[in-house]
Amino acid sequence: MIEFCQVSASYDGELAILRDVSFMVSDGDFVAFVGTNGAGKSTTMRLINGLLKPTSGEVLIDGVPTSQLKTSELASKVGFLFQNPDRQICCKTVREELLFGFAAQGRAGAEAEAKVDAMIERFGFDGDAEPFLLNRGTRQLLALASIIVLEPPIVVLDEPTTGLDFRECAKVMEVVSDLNARGTTVVMVCHDMEVVGDYATRVIAMTAGQVVADGATFDVLRDADVLSRAHLLPPQIVELSMRLAQEGAVSPTSPVACANTLDGMERALAGEVGVRGKGDAK
Amino acid sequence: MIEISQLSFRYREGADPILKGIDLSIPDGAFVGVTGAAGSGKSTLTYAINGIIPHCYPGDFYGSVRVDGVDTCEASLTDISRLVGSVCQDIDSQMVSSVVEDEVLYGLENFGVPKTEIPARVDEALAAMGIAELRDRSIAELSGGQKQKVAVASVLALKPRVLVLDEPTAELDPASSVAVFDLLKRYSVEHGTTVIVVEQKIALLSEYVDTLVIVDEGEIRFCGTPHEVLEHSDKLLEIGVNCPRSTSLVNRLRARGLVCGPAVCTVEGAVCACEGLLSGKGACA
Numbered sequence: 001m002i003e004f005c006q007v008s009a010s011y012d013g014e015l016a017i018l019r020d021v022s023f024m025v026s027d028g029d030f031v032a033f034v035g036t037n038g039a040g041k042s043t044t045m046r047l048i049n050g051l052l053k054p055t056s057g058e059v060l061i062d063g064v065p066t067s068q069l070k071t072s073e074l075a076s077k078v079g080f081l082f083q084n085p086d087r088q089i090c091c092k093t094v095r096e097e098l099l100f101g102f103a104a105q106g107r108a109g110a111e112a113e114a115k116v117d118a119m120i121e122r123f124g125f126d127g128d129a130e131p132f133l134l135n136r137g138t139r140q141l142l143a144l145a146s147i148i149v150l151e152p153p154i155v156v157l158d159e160p161t162t163g164l165d166f167r168e169c170a171k172v173m174e175v176v177s178d179l180n181a182r183g184t185t186v187v188m189v190c191h192d193m194e195v196v197g198d199y200a201t202r203v204i205a206m207t208a209g210q211v212v213a214d215g216a217t218f219d220v221l222r223d224a225d226v227l228s229r230a231h232l233l234p235p236q237i238v239e240l241s242m243r244l245a246q247e248g249a250v251s252p253t254s255p256v257a258c259a260n261t262l263d264g265m266e267r268a269l270a271g272e273v274g275v276r277g278k279g280d281a282k
Numbered sequence: 283m284i285e286i287s288q289l290s291f292r293y294r295e296g297a298d299p300i301l302k303g304i305d306l307s308i309p310d311g312a313f314v315g316v317t318g319a320a321g322s323g324k325s326t327l328t329y330a331i332n333g334i335i336p337h338c339y340p341g342d343f344y345g346s347v348r349v350d351g352v353d354t355c356e357a358s359l360t361d362i363s364r365l366v367g368s369v370c371q372d373i374d375s376q377m378v379s380s381v382v383e384d385e386v387l388y389g390l391e392n393f394g395v396p397k398t399e400i401p402a403r404v405d406e407a408l409a410a411m412g413i414a415e416l417r418d419r420s421i422a423e424l425s426g427g428q429k430q431k432v433a434v435a436s437v438l439a440l441k442p443r444v445l446v447l448d449e450p451t452a453e454l455d456p457a458s459s460v461a462v463f464d465l466l467k468r469y470s471v472e473h474g475t476t477v478i479v480v481e482q483k484i485a486l487l488s489e490y491v492d493t494l495v496i497v498d499e500g501e502i503r504f505c506g507t508p509h510e511v512l513e514h515s516d517k518l519l520e521i522g523v524n525c526p527r528s529t530s531l532v533n534r535l536r537a538r539g540l541v542c543g544p545a546v547c548t549v550e551g552a553v554c555a556c557e558g559l560l561s562g563k564g565a566c567a
Contacts, residue, residue: 011423036455037427083426083453084374137320159426163371163452165320165482166524191455194527231457236485236527239549240556249557256560262527266534273540273559 001027002048002154002187007057009043017043019209020057027153030177030186032200032217034193036231040209041189042083045156048187050074061154076105079147079155083162083189085139086132094134094142095120095127101150119149123175137168144172148179155179157188161195173199197221197235197260205230218260237265284308284331284444284476288345290500291326291335300326302500304345308493310443311474313467315487315508318497319522324480325371327497328446330354331478333362349444364393367442371449371480373429376436382408382416382424386436393440407439410465412458426453434462438469444476445469451483459483463490485526488512488547496523512545528552535559 002025009018018040025031033041046052047059050066059066061077082088091097098119102112120127123145131142140160147155160176161169169192177199180186190196196203196217203220205213213226220226221234222242234242238260244250245257255268289304300323308314318324329335333354336343347354349365370376379385386404395403408414411431421429430453437445445466451459463479467490470477481487487494488508496504496511498521504511512518515525515533525533528546532555535541541555 034455037425037431037453037458039455042425135320159453162426163449163482165318165522167522168320191453191459193456231455233456233460236549236552237531240528240531240552243549243553244556244560247553247557249560256556262531262534265531269535269556269559270538270540 001025001060001062002185003058003060003063004044004047005058005060007047007054007059009040009047009052010055011043011052013055016055017209018047018054021206021209021211022057023204023211023214025185025187027185028180028183029202030180030200031188031202031204032196033187033189033204033206034191034196034220034230034232035206035212039206039230041206042158043209044206045080045158045187045189048154048156049078049080051080072105075101075152076150077152077154079150079152081144081147081155081157081160083158085136085143088143088146089131089139092130093127094125094129094131097131097142098127098146098149101146105150107150115149115151119145137164137171140164140168140172141175144175148175148184152184154185154187157186157190159189159191161190161192169195193221193233193235197238205232207231235260237262241265283310283348283350284478285348286327286330286345287347289327289330289347290342290344291330292342293339294341296341299342300500301330304330304500304502306495306502306505308476308478310476311470312476312493313470313491314476314478314493314495315491316478316480316495316497317482317484317487317523318503322497322522323500324497325448328368328448328478328480331444332366332368332446333357333359334368337362363442365442366444366446367437367440369430369433369437369445369447369450371452373426373433373453376433377421377429380421382413382419382421382432385421385432386439389436389440403439403441407435410438410469411435412461427455427458430454431458431462441473442475444478446478448480449482450479451481451486459486466490484524485528485548488526488529496521498522508547509544512547515545532556 004021004023007021008016010016053067091100098116102108160172200217203217205226207230212229213220221238241257241259245252250256256272259265259268286304286306289301290299291301292299316324330347337359354362378388386407390400413431451462463486466477494508494511512525512529528549532546532552541559546552
């Protein structure tokens with residue numbers, strides 16, 4: 001469990017990047033942090049894994065303040081995927097990279113080797129490949145794999161799909177989704193609202209270092225006031241459904257007006273046309 | 283005018299050519315979007331325009347690339363950079379200064395812009411990107427998105443004839459991404475600047491560009507207006523290019539015979555198509 005209790009934070013001790021932020025993330029949640037650049041999202045992520053300590057308030061992981069935990073203790077609880085995988089990868093081969101975390105946590109051994117072998121097979125990696133010669137998407141997957149191989153109960157992902165093409169993005173997010181389905185708590189920063197809509201079950205919107213909304217994904221992404229305050233653009237299907245209701249093409253409570261996904265909207269439109277067709281026939 | 287003729291390129295360490303027989307003509311003032319799966323060759327295509335290949339990355343270069351009649355193989359990188367401004371994919375590799383204002387000043391001073399012009403150019407570029415308040419901030423303290431805006435501002439200050447941007451909105455929030463494309467479009471129209479953007483965000487490209495180029499395995503697979511290219515959503519998916527969801531929705535409705543007309547590129551287009559369907563006017567006979 002992650003708890004932020006009236007947290008403020010600053011890098012230089014003067015400019016407050018985060019101001020009086022409070023929220024709680026329960027075990028097994030899949031939360032997306034959204035908002036403009038500079039809103040404080042990445043800073044929030046750094047506070048979760050202890051890279052940054054609050055200037056006031058408390059960040060608690062499983063009830064223990066991060067200020068009382070060693071970095072190594074936090075690392076075993078919170079896996080952190082950096083925005084840029086090249087800031088994370090530090091070994092000469094894929095296999096060494098995957099083993100790095102075990103060695104750093106003093107867990108090297110036969111069990112670690114077996115877990116790394118399984119991870120190499122699962123992701124289809126070449127264990128002897130040099131990480132920096134892999135393409136960006138594969139480096140991102142490697143960085144992610146090197147975290148989840150350690151099986152932390154919480155993973156924090158800072159823009160995990162940035163710079164990835166459509167197929168790479170889907171592959172990374174399928175891994176994350178599977179992880180969450182197995183009970184891992186997932187906290188991610190993401191600018192791609194389609195990805196947020198597809199995978200996150202809860203959204204926390206931030207602006208100017210403060211939380212402006214915290215709720216179920218589509219409740220937040222359909223709230224016009226929140227969208228405006230946090231300068232968010234909703235996923236295209238959500239925007240379409242809201243526009244059709246606003247312009248009176250459908251009733252605000254119709255399935256079309258409530259559709260959030262491509263499949264859902266296709267079904268709702270076909271259904272609406274069918275109902276209207278039957279009405280005309282009468 | 284940019285004329286690319288029969289361009290093929292293989293990196294020295296690469297086994298196969300990354301570009302294969304590319305022909306592309308880009309008129310002055312065009313706003314061109316380039317997209318494709320990772321490793322398709324789209325970034326290398328832009329390297330051919332700004333001279334990074336063959337000047338920085340050696341390899342086998344065949345064919346020709348001319349920018350305003352200047353052959354990018356024969357001209358020096360300095361001369362090309364006066365014509366073509368570039369924003370790199372890896373922003374950190376582009377930054378040379380520790381403070382935002384110095385970063386914008388760097389190019390202006392190196393290009394010998396008269397001192398009397400420099401303050402106005404810096405003000406204009408920072409204001410255009412909406413980052414005037416970051417002027418005195420340390421670059422190391424900026425978010426990835428803020429750095430991206432600084433990089434674009436630094437290039438805009440140089441007022442190049444051609445702007446080449448490799449994923450300039452990768453780390454930007456949606457509103458800032460739209461703001462950057464608004465700015466690029468306006469800048470292109472006002473200054474007659476040719477803008478070439480490599481981008482994964484197909485919804486943004488579809489809404490803004492005049493010409494959409496889809497690169498696949500080193501070849502141009504599709505090239506045309508967004509409407510023309512997005513007709514091929516199934517084939518695009520096969521080569522790892524997704525369509526905007528509004529396009530996918532209307533293409534599905536067209537396939538079911540519920541909607542007629544061309545592919546749509548924007549939510550606005552989908553709203554029109556759906557309103558037509560719901561009112562009974564858009565349904566196919």
